[in-house]
Amino acid sequence: MLVTPAEVREHVETDRGDDALTLLIADAEAALVVRYGPHYPGPVTLKRFLADLSLVTPTMLYLERPAEQVASVTEFWGDPFNETETLLSPSDYRLHYGGRALERLGNAANPRWLWGHRVVISYTPLDDTAQRKRICIDLVKLALRYNATKEVVAGDTREYAYDDYTVERANLLDELAQSVAFA
Secondary structure, three states: OOOOHHHOOOOOOOOHHHHHHHHHHHHHHHHHOOOOOOOHHOEEEEEEEOOOOOOOOOOOOOOOOEEEEEEEEEEEEEEOOOEEEEEEEEHHHHHHHHHHHEEEEOOOOOOOOOOOOOEEEEEEEEOOOEEEEHHHHHHHHHHHHHHOEEEEEEEEEEEHHHHHHHHHHHHHHHHHHOOOOOO
């Protein structure tokens, strides 16, 4: 778990028990993992298929998350019935843009200026644990505040309008994507 109920209690006052907070934390963490992949240092395997072999293939591949370290890159050339698989050497590619893009180099052990039609990249993403923890706590805060109503009328004069839960939740989840986007 990224955060514990005790850590959540440091940021929000609640009378909910540890079991209830654990459930909300698990939901928030699951949303982060589904959207952005495993928590650090979880390995990420990215498979890229380039649509049409007749088109010029790119020299850069963009990663879903910035890479701290590339474990392996396997490139495939040819048609599906006669495919050549090549495990690339680290000298065959270079990371750019803070680990967000991988460039194919044509002057290395396996020289080619363009990527093959299919590429499988295994890498360790940059450590984004601090951002994930903050977003997880904010998602739990939002869930604690949520009461499944749009507004409440108290007496004759008081009205309380609530934020749209799904929009606020999506905005919080989007914050991690913004932290790994291109500048």
